[in-house]
Amino acid sequence: MGRLPMLKVALLLAICVSAVWAQKYGVGKPATPTDIAARDYSISAKGAGLPPGAGSAKEGQELYVKHCSTCHGLKLEGDAEQGNPALAGGVGTLTSAKPVKTVGSYWPYAPGVFDYIRRAMPYDNPRTLKTDEYYAITAYVLSVSGIVKPDERLDATTLPQVKMPNRDGFVPDPRVAGKRPSY
């Protein structure tokens, strides 16, 4: 029992692993970096994928009024009747009888705010604003909750450094199935 059997095992393992992931059917076609870039909008919680560009709350206020206030209100108060969420306020209410979940009080990641606004807004015309404008609107929404200063410029470097008030507000799902379940 020298080195040889170990080597054989390692070789066998390597063959198995590569066999598992070898292309079996060959029905897909290769995706190019261009294909991926054209479709990939996602930005990680840590900010990976944030595009070049920048904007401040000062620049964002006018854009917000123009593109967002019809649904979310001039004071970011939202319109519950129409299902348009409030974007500011509610900090400190999460343990109360009437928790108010907003970008300011509930959302854990600032890059996530940018991701969603760029991905899905304006509601009836999504992904039509410029990257700088999305940064500026994000900055304005965060500024109304006092999370960033009015003249603070947000970009791919500074946005991930913004700490959201509810950053540590989330816990994993503890539920288990079985005879002694947890709810």
Place this chain on the structure above:
Amino acid sequence: MRGPFRGPRIFHFGDRASHDTFNPMAKRDRRGFLTLGAAVALSSCTEKKAAVPSEVGAPMTEYGQRSPFEKTARAFKSAKPGTGGSRTPLEETYGILTPSPLHFERHHAGVPAIDPAKHDLLVHGLVERDQIFSLDALKRLPSVSRIHFLECSGNSGGEWVNPQDTAQRSHGLASCTEWTGVLLKTVLEEAGIKPGASWVIAEGADACLMARSIPLAKCLDDAILAYGQNGEALRPEQGYPLRLLLPGWEGNASIKWLRRLQVSGEPMHSREETAHYTDLLPDGKARQFTFDLDAKSVILRPSGGQTAQPGFIEITGLAWSGRGKVDKVEISSDAGKTWMVATLDEPRLTKAFSRFRLPWKWDGQPVDIASRATDDTGYVQPTTEALVAVRGTKSTYHHNGIKTWRIGADGKVTNA
């Protein structure tokens, strides 16, 4: 909210079941026509002829329609176009399958109109080979057809503080259909998963590019890339031409109009897995990635909005569990003091609706009836009180508490 079809309905025996299975004296003659034994022959049967059409009926059609007499419909609030949910009238369905046109809907930016020839699926990220699969390519791969329920985790969300008065309103964000497609595992292995992968970010082609992060283990287990539903192509509102289907998990994660899968070493923490679909607890913390749908059941006949008649009643309803098969459903007619075991239709399928039935006699006195499901993990459906004791009343999602209906002296059924 209440549409014209929601009016009170008389519920009594014979309403749904065929008479020949009920009447022990009934028998069929050699030609298969129902005849009645002499002991129960009714004069009206022989004297009156049934009204049958005297003209040739309608011609064949290429795509069938239901009878114009049938009005069962999904119910929804008309809010902002493209948002909100429509609810399945579970109490007006039979068996375990939901007809595709009655399957509940939940959209966040409307139903996109997608030409399947122009739609494909990008698989990229921590994979050996970034790949694009056309619909035709996906259909060439080994396929599966499986019956699974789909439930919005917001189903029964009203029950936390404001219990609803019909099953459609309380439980109608759940449906069960047969899904056909390719296992997600097959497609991920075709791309080749790289070491370090632990999540897959799925993204739809709706206007809001709905995105959710799915643990890789689920993707390699029973997740389906579905293109078929109930024997035909997916309906547009169910994700045509391609959707993700995660059996037993909250519906929102089963991304519709699927266009992109990104294999990743971490979740994305998208809006729908932070700001929404997280369960706020009394201490202000919120549970995140609460995918599993625990065992649940609801009595559908008799149920809220219906009117019961004294005498024989078949109590029937649906039960399901996102953890496996339904093992047992019990019915109580004494506020949970004692429980009677209902029969369950066969076959019992995993992560699918199970139909339960219990022959019962109502004596005409006011009574509360409730059902309780146990799944094959041993989990017993809890009371709402037991849920509230842990989660408070602000967690919005994942309410699977026991639902109790009250039959009044007048037979009218309401939320208890």
